[in-house]
Structure formats: C-alpha cells, structure tokens
Amino acid sequence: MGRPPLNRQPNHLLAHWMSRGDLSNNRLARLITQRGAEQGITGLGTDESRVRAWLKGAVPREPVPRLLVEVLSAETGMDLTYADVGLPGEAGPAGMRSPWTRTGAIAALSQIIRSELMLPDTRTGPDASDVHIGHELLGPLQEWALARPDEAGQPAPAGGRRIGMSDVEGIRQITSAFRDLDNRHGGVLSRSAVLAQTDTVLSLLRTCTYTEAVGRELFSAAADLGSVAGWMTFDAGRHAAAQRTFVSALHAAAAEGNDRRIGAHILQCMARQMSHLGHVDDALDLVALAQYGARRHLSPATTSMLAALEARFQAILGHTSDSEAAAGRALDAYERVQPGAEEPHMAFFDLPELRATLGMAHQIAAKHVDGAARVRHVRQSTELVLSALADRPEHRQRSKAFDHLGLARTYVAGGEIEGAVQETAQCLQMLGSVQSRRVSDRLGELHAEAEPYAGTHAGTELREQIRTVLTAAE
Template structure:
C-alpha cells in the first residue's frame, strides 16, 4: 500500500485538490489505474482503500505519486507538482535561491499562494522559527538589484488582455487594502489569496503585449504584497515571508523598483516585529539602494522613518535622530497626487506615529532628562497622529493607543497607560490582527513593574481578560 511517514498527518493538500476536481476516492483510484495502463505501467491496481490511506498520510510507492498528480492536474486544469498534492518529490523552483526569471516568478508565487489556499484556516499560530534571517535571507535578495525582465511570450495561445484588466486588478487591490486597514488581515486573507491566484492564472494563460505584461506583473506584485501583509498580520510568518519574496520576484519581472522597495519595507517591518532588527535595517538599506533612482519623496521619508525606529531599537539614538531628520526633510517634498496608491497609507499621521515610536523606544535606553525629553516628544507625536488618523484606519488607531500606553509606562505614568489600553481594547471588536495581539503582550510584560499600583494591575487585568476570552486569540 505504501510507506507511512514517521509522523503521519492527514494529507490536507490531496484532499483539497480532490475536492477541487469533484473527485471521490473510487473515481481517483480508477483514473490512476487507467492512466498507468495507458502508459504501459503494469502492476498498478489502485482501489478506494488505498486512496483513503493516502488521505490519512500514507505515501504511495513510485510511480503512483506522479500518476496521481497527473490525474488531478488534468481534472483541475492546473499543473500540479508532487508537493502540491502533499507528497515528497519535486517542488519546482520555489526556493529563495531559484533563478530570477519570468518562469521563476510565476512558479514561485503560484505555489506559495496555492499552498496557503490549501492549508486549513485554523493554522494561524506563530511559525516564526522557520523564517529565514541574516545571510540566508539577504544574500539571495541582492539579485533583485540586477534582475531584468524577460521578454513576454506574446505568441502563446490564450485570451488577449490589455490595460483594462490591469486597472481592474489595481482597483481590487485598493479594496483589499481598505479592508486590511479597517479590520486587519485575519478575516480577508483567504479572499486576497484567491484573488491573487486568479491574477496569476491570467498571467500564465493569457496573451498580452510587452508593455501590458510589465504592468500586469507590477499589479500582481502589488496584490501579492497585500496578500503577504495580511498573512503577516494573521501571524503566519513563514508563509508571509515566502509571499513577500515571491511578490518581489514579480516586481523584478515588471522592472518596477518602486513596488520592489515597498515590498522590502514590508519585509523589514516583519523582521523587526520578530526581533531581527539588524535584518530589518539591511532590508531598508537594500530598498534605498535598489530604488535610489526611483524613490518618491514619500517612499524616501517612509524608509528613513523606519530606519529611525530600527536604530532606536538597537540603542543607536544618534543614528535614530539623524534618520528621523531625513524622514521629515523628505516628507516636506511629498505631493500626494504623484504617489502610487500603495503609498497612500504613508501620510503625516503615519510619519508622526513612526517617529513617535522611535522616541519612545529611545527613551527606554536613556535616563534622567534625556529620557524625559524623548517620552514627551513621543507622547506629542503619537497623540498628533491619533488625532489626525482617518476614521477607517482602525488598526492604526489601535496601534496608536498602544503606543501611547507604552510611552506613558516609559514615563512612569500607569494611570494614563491604563486609560489608553482601555481605548485600544474598545477598537478590537472590529479589528482582527495578530500583530495587535503581540503588541498587547509586550505591553502586558512592560507593565509588570507597576503591579504594586492599582492602575498597573488594572492595565494587566484588561489585557489578560481580553486575551484569555474565547475570542481573544483571534484578534
């Protein structure tokens, strides 16, 4: 029948593709047997019990895995690898070190999106241990600097598409960004993954001019960056990183350094969130250098502001303040109508909040009057950001309240911190974000020295009650 894996798990990927093909156990067994006979392979007599065993985690012997993938490929119209159907074997060029070509971009992005669509939605726990870091991450990404788009294959058969389809993809991407801003990435992640898969099918099966192809890859990269961001916000860190890298490949195929820099800053935020701050700084530097001839004032300001925050985390307060000054200088040159839609989030409140957090983090490395100065500056900037935030930026507002709470704790003011925590928690009925949960956990730990005070105990009790309710972990 086959060999059981050492740690047998149900093959959810095989079950997914059988469902997509509307195929039961008996029919799959029969088609595999028929395909083997058609290819002159003897000794293959698959039955329903064998398929049932595969679904439970048993791995069939060669050549059955390839026959199984071929049958499901034909039934679904999708070129499936053995990995796609949950079996060991070839996976295709999905690794971070695979060639930066058009085929590599499409295959890499298709397989990570398809993989995420197949996984059960309940698998939302952190998996940060498998995230690539240091040279394993940065060295392959250097190729983004030198990558050049392939020529479009305009001769293949397929429906011809033009700029109207590109415009439609960009409108859909804007709608998903708005959902993410309003409600976080947890609820809409599956929808944006499915939409990205649809766009990839367009890229692989349609015909288009070289100019349209560039715009299509750029739009696909932008949409995939939203998919990666929502996946990051949902706490699926390894999948988020793979999606970001695949989106960067699509950006390279588009020859679009600006969207490439945007994707790299998303990756930098993820690395900082996971505690890999040196990697975050390297990713910012890669974005700044790789897009140096194409950076708009808003992008330059955003990258410098992130640099200020990351330097503050490492304790380099002088470098942090220098980067903050560059961010403010660049922002003075911003013309919103000249910026790409994906930069719309980086407005003055976002800049103020980012720099406010840099001051708060810096305060924790200092004492005396220097600490007091940074605390005051942080509170002023984050409050200004909160007051000016658009109403639909609910997750950002939640982060602002959390930022103010942490700033007040840095200034030894647990009363004000407890008030801001309560305001943050009021927003969480409409916001579902693992990143917010993580930040609440940090605030909970930072408030531990204040448990001798009533406000300090109240703050921690509010967070504890929220995170231990049945709906808490889904925030």
C-alpha cells in the same frame, strides 16, 4: 502503502484537488493505475485503501507521486506541482532561490497562494520559527537589486484571451479595495478573499496574452496585489506563509514589470515583519536593500518611509544617535512629497504615519536611556503620537489602535501608568472591528513592559485588562 511522514498530518491539499476534480478514492486509484499502464508501469497496486492512507498523511513512493500529479492536473485543468497536492518531490515548494523569471515568478506565487487557500483555519497559529533569517534570507534577495525583466510579451496559449490596460486597472482597483479592508479591519477577516483574488489574477498571467507594455503593468499590479496578500497573512500571524508570499511577489515585480518601487515596498513589508519577530538586524538589511535596489526610482514618500523605519529599528538596537539621524532624513525627505504625486501603494504613508513611526522610535529609545534624555524621548514620543492620532483618516482603524497602544507604551516608559490604562482601554475597545494578530502581539509586549508596576493598583488594572482580552482570543 508508502512511508509515513515524521509528523503525520491529514493531506488537506490532496483532498481539495480531489474535490475540485470530482474524484472519489476509487476513481483516483483507477486513473493512476491506468496512466501508469499507458506509460508501461505495472504492479502499482493502487486502490481505494491506499488513497485513503494518502489522505491521512502517508507519502507514496515514486512513480506514484508523479502519476498522481499528472492525473489531478488533467482532471482539474490546472498545472499542479507536488507541493500543490501536499507531497514532497522535485517540484516541491518554491524556495528562496526561485528563478528571477516570469514563468518562475508565476509558478512560485501561484503555488503559495493555492496552498494558503486550502489550509484549514485551525492552522493559522503563529509559525515564526519557520521563517528564513540572516544570510538564508538576505543572500538570495541580493539578486533582486540586479534582476532584469524576463522575455517580452506572452506567447499565445491555446484559447487564451487578450487582455489590456483596462484589466490592469481593474486589478489595481481591487487591490485598493483590499487595502482599505485591511486598514479598517485588519488582515484576519479578509485574508482568504485576497488570496482567492490573487489566484484569479495569476490565472490571467498564465492563460492570457498581452503586449509587452501591458505585461509590464500587469506584473506590477499582480506583485502589488501579492504584497497585500502577504501583508494580510502577516497580520493574521502566519509568518512563514507571509514571507513566502512576499518573496514570490518580489519575484513577480522583477520578472517582467521591473518595478523597483513595488519591489522596495515589498521589502519594507518584509522588514516590518522581521522587526516584529525580533530579527532587527535583518530588518535593517532589508531596508538597506530597498534603498539600494530602488535608488534611482525612490519617490520622496518612499525615501521618507524607509528612513523612518531605519530610525525605529536603530532605536530597538539601542543606537539612539543613529536613530535620530535617520529620523532627520525621514523628515527632510517628507518635505519634498507632493500631494497626489505618489503611487497608490504609498497612500498609507501620510504625515500621521510618519509621526507615528518616529514617535515609536522615540518611545523605544526612551527605554535605553535615563534621566533628562529619557524624559525628552518620552515627551517627543507623546507629542508625535498624539498628533498622529488626531489626524488619522477615519478608515485607518488598525493604525488608530496601534496609536492608542503606542501611547500606552510611551506612558509606561515615562511611569504614567494611569494614562497607559486609559489608552489601552481605547485600543481594546477597537478590537471588535479590528482583528489583527500584530495588535495582539504588541499588547503582549505592553503586558511585559508594565510588569515593574504590577504591585500598584493601576499596574494591576492594566495587566489584567490585557490578560483578559488575550486569554479570550486564544
């Protein structure tokens, strides 16, 4: 019947593809036996009970997994892998060493998107311990800086339709719509929809024909959509899946599009995730990789954004002088930004976003110093975040929630707990329309930061209102 995995869980992916192929347990067993016989393989003993065991998590021995993948691929019309159907094997999950080629990029990203689409909602809890860090993460990504486009154009598959720039523009419009949803409501609600749309776009890459020029734009658009899928997945708290999606989108950006700007954007997304998970050195390395790998292609806004992130990450590490130097570079670069000249994926990085990022750098720096220096950092943080909040576009609801939360943390750093209570209440009022695990995580950090004031009335009120919301969300 096969060996059970160490942590045996139902194989939801296998169940999904059986459903897609309209296969009962008995029919799948018969088709596997039939395909094996066609290849001279006898004595498999595959029957309904064994399929039922696989669905419960048992892993069949070769050659059954190979035959299973072949049968499901034929019945669904999809080019499936072992990982697609929830099995280990030679065609298993794409690792950090995926090839920087067009075919490899499509396969890796498709595999991840399909897998994420099929997982039930009950498995959306944090999985931060499974992310790659340190050299395991940065080593393979170094190749991005040197990767070159893969073979030009796409050979015509049987029956594949021709697509052009109008199709690419449609993908970009869809990507913009999903970004707007993410900004308004967070990634939790729209994640499944963006994953499904990404799967559809990847199907175009696999099955359609296009010219070399269209191919470059098509891969860039697919990589950008993949970055949104990764970002929503990160915002939903699925950290390992988000990282895999980011890496595969980076491969797509390099594979044929050779789009360094999209690549730098994806790397900054990854840097934010690493910082969020406490791997700040890795976050700084990802920023440096983006700065180097896209050095001839960086727009003023991207240059400013990367420097602003560097300022925040240096502040977390307690390097306040380096943080302020990076903040100065961010401000200088932003002065060169020309309205309307930036690419769509950089639309989020406006002046309020820059001020909010630098305001958080000052808020973090305040925790590492005392006396007059602490007062100065608190004052600068307050001024910057208040300015950001006042000028935020109305649709940037999650950003506004972060701004209120950032102000609350700044007030705690300055000992103004009453102000922190008011700003936290403003943030919590927005959580009905904004669903973001990142916001919840930051609320948890504020709860810990307010612990020294737990003996005061305001401190008790602040921590209690956070505890009530986070407990209800569990």
